[in-house]
Amino acid sequence: xxxxxxxxxxxxxxxxxxxxxxxxxxxxxxxxxxxxxxxxxxxxxxxxxxxxxxxxxxxxxxxxxxxxxxxxxxxxxxxxxxxxxxxxxxxxxxxxxxxxxxxxxxxx
Amino acid sequence: xxxxxxxxxxxxxxxxxxxxxxxxxxxxxxxxxxxxxxxxxxxxxxxxxxxxxxxxxxxxxxxxxxxxxxxxxxxxxxxxxxxxxxxxxxxxxxxxxxxxxxxxxxxxxxxxxxxxxxxxxxxxxxxxxxxxxxxxxxxxxxxxxxxxxxxxxxxxxxxxxxxxxxxxxxxxxxxxxxxxxxxxxxxxxxxxxxxxxxxx
Numbered sequence: 001x002x003x004x005x006x007x008x009x010x011x012x013x014x015x016x017x018x019x020x021x022x023x024x025x026x027x028x029x030x031x032x033x034x035x036x037x038x039x040x041x042x043x044x045x046x047x048x049x050x051x052x053x054x055x056x057x058x059x060x061x062x063x064x065x066x067x068x069x070x071x072x073x074x075x076x077x078x079x080x081x082x083x084x085x086x087x088x089x090x091x092x093x094x095x096x097x098x099x100x101x102x103x104x105x106x107x108x
Numbered sequence: 109x110x111x112x113x114x115x116x117x118x119x120x121x122x123x124x125x126x127x128x129x130x131x132x133x134x135x136x137x138x139x140x141x142x143x144x145x146x147x148x149x150x151x152x153x154x155x156x157x158x159x160x161x162x163x164x165x166x167x168x169x170x171x172x173x174x175x176x177x178x179x180x181x182x183x184x185x186x187x188x189x190x191x192x193x194x195x196x197x198x199x200x201x202x203x204x205x206x207x208x209x210x211x212x213x214x215x216x217x218x219x220x221x222x223x224x225x226x227x228x229x230x231x232x233x234x235x236x237x238x239x240x241x242x243x244x245x246x247x248x249x250x251x252x253x254x255x256x257x258x259x260x261x262x263x264x265x266x267x268x269x270x271x272x273x274x275x276x277x278x279x280x281x282x283x284x285x286x287x288x289x290x291x292x293x294x295x296x297x298x299x300x301x302x303x304x305x306x307x308x
Contacts, residue, residue: 042120
């Protein structure tokens with residue numbers, strides 16, 4: 001709940017006049033924080049007692065229990081939204097955003 | 109971004125497994141709540157900078173619930189399929205997939221309910237869902253649609269995977285992502301308890 005409140009606070013700051021020239025810096029902060037969180041997940045995973053043994057004995061089962069519901073969720077939501085929600089993937093609030101997303105996707 | 113994320117994950121696992129951490133890495137690993145707080149504030153700013161989102165969300169009306177409904181229903185169905193493949197009892201299998209990516213809670217709950225093995229599978233599989241969402245989202249945004257990105261993240265779509273939504277989808281999808289995460293997170297403890305108790 002706390003993270004949602006923090007996000008709402010950030011939304012208020014963004015709405016009430018966050019300097020546009022700091023937008024790039026804000027995106028860099030997000031990138032760094034995301035990488036730090038992924039890194040700490042890795043540390044936590046590596047620090048688990050008997051991690052290699054657990055991974056070898058339960059790893060394949062865990063991959064199955066991760067992959068089936070995840071892929072199925074994507075497929076079901078994709079099909080449901082394709083039928084019931086308008087496709088606004090390219091409909092961005094700011095005109096330049098659409099092109100920006102396209103560029104990012106092309107970079108993949 | 110995907111390469112950077114993979115490198116960060118690999119570095120973390122190596123440091124954690126090899127006990128190679130120093131003061132800085134220990135500080136990072138033990139202060140993820142603060143890092144997540146900074147991240148959410150920053151994501152909030154990005155959402156706040158975009159205009160006209162609330163008006164567009166109102167147009168969805170009750171259809172806004174399609175994403176969490178689809179995510180939960182498909183995850184439960186995934187549990188049934190996993191039970192058929194692995195031979196695990198359906199109630200245990202569905203309880204594992206009902207974690208929706210919330211690995212800490214599902215791991216702890218199922219360790220208590222079903223023992224260490226079930227708890228470990230719940231922890232690992234839901235952690236994998238969170239981690240792989242970072243890598244799936246860019247491709248889902250490109251090949252499927254923004255809503256499929258939200259579905260892959262499950263309960264984590266309200267916090268840790270949100271920056272990927274910001275980067276690869278639009279402001280409207282980000283708000284839907286937060287809503288999906290809130291509803292999925294609220295459903296996880298209920299679903300795990302409920303399905304584990306049902307004898308099937």
